Amino acid sequence: MTTSSPSPDPQSTRRTGSFGRAEGVMERAFFATRWIAAPLYFGLTIGLLLVAFKFFQQLIGLVLKATGLDFDDVFVGVLDLIDLVLLANLLLIVMFSGYENFVSRLDIRSHEDYPSWIGHVTFGDIKIKLMASIVAMSAIHVLADFIRVDETSTRALEWSVGIHLAFVVSGVLMAIMDRIMEGSPDTHHADPAPQVAGKAAADSESGHH
Numbered sequence: 001m002t003t004s005s006p007s008p009d010p011q012s013t014r015r016t017g018s019f020g021r022a023e024g025v026m027e028r029a030f031f032a033t034r035w036i037a038a039p040l041y042f043g044l045t046i047g048l049l050l051v052a053f054k055f056f057q058q059l060i061g062l063v064l065k066a067t068g069l070d071f072d073d074v075f076v077g078v079l080d081l082i083d084l085v086l087l088a089n090l091l092l093i094v095m096f097s098g099y100e101n102f103v104s105r106l107d108i109r110s111h112e113d114y115p116s117w118i119g120h121v122t123f124g125d126i127k128i129k130l131m132a133s134i135v136a137m138s139a140i141h142v143l144a145d146f147i148r149v150d151e152t153s154t155r156a157l158e159w160s161v162g163i164h165l166a167f168v169v170s171g172v173l174m175a176i177m178d179r180i181m182e183g184s185p186d187t188h189h190a191d192p193a194p195q196v197a198g199k200a201a202a203d204s205e206s207g208h209h
């Protein structure tokens with residue numbers, strides 16, 4: 001009984017010789033270009049500092065003027081503070097999740113304060129969270145315009161509501177597209193090897209019986 005020798009792996013054959021070594025060096029250099037994005041994510045910390053500065057600036061101004069403000073003005077001021085907090089949260093999501101998805105894993109998982117969501121947010125989740133944060137901030141602006149409806153023109157209010165609805169529709173469509181892509185056969189293509197092995201085992205057991 002003769003046994004056929006295994007065919008050479010095309011991948012290993014392709015990487016033999018000087019061409020294969022040059023290709024490996026080029027691919028490693030190409031993969032290392034992801035670190036170009038690392039300073040960009042770190043640069044977002046400056047934006048986070050600016051958001052924190054504006055938050056405390058508005059908070060101090062709101063506290064100093066609180067005695068001369070009515071409830072609606074205080075309400076609008078608090079909504080502005082919430083808007084800045086949502087923006088800060090959005091920056092953190094983009095910074096941590098973007099870095100982990102596109103640059104490198106954070107080697108601080110043993111830290112007691114390590115957020116559990118960082119390792120579970122994919123690129124699709126980033127898009128959805130980004131759009132959800134934009135919708136939330138837009139809703140805050142619409143609510144602020146509604147509170148100051150006497151001081152807001154009808155045209156400005158219509159534009160505010162229209163833009164907010166556009167954000168809502170865009171967020172819903174983006175979520176639907178993400179759900180369709182996740183459920184497509186290409187993204188959930190199973191490895192046929194375990195299925196073939198399982199079928200062979202089942203056939204073997206039925207042959208014994």
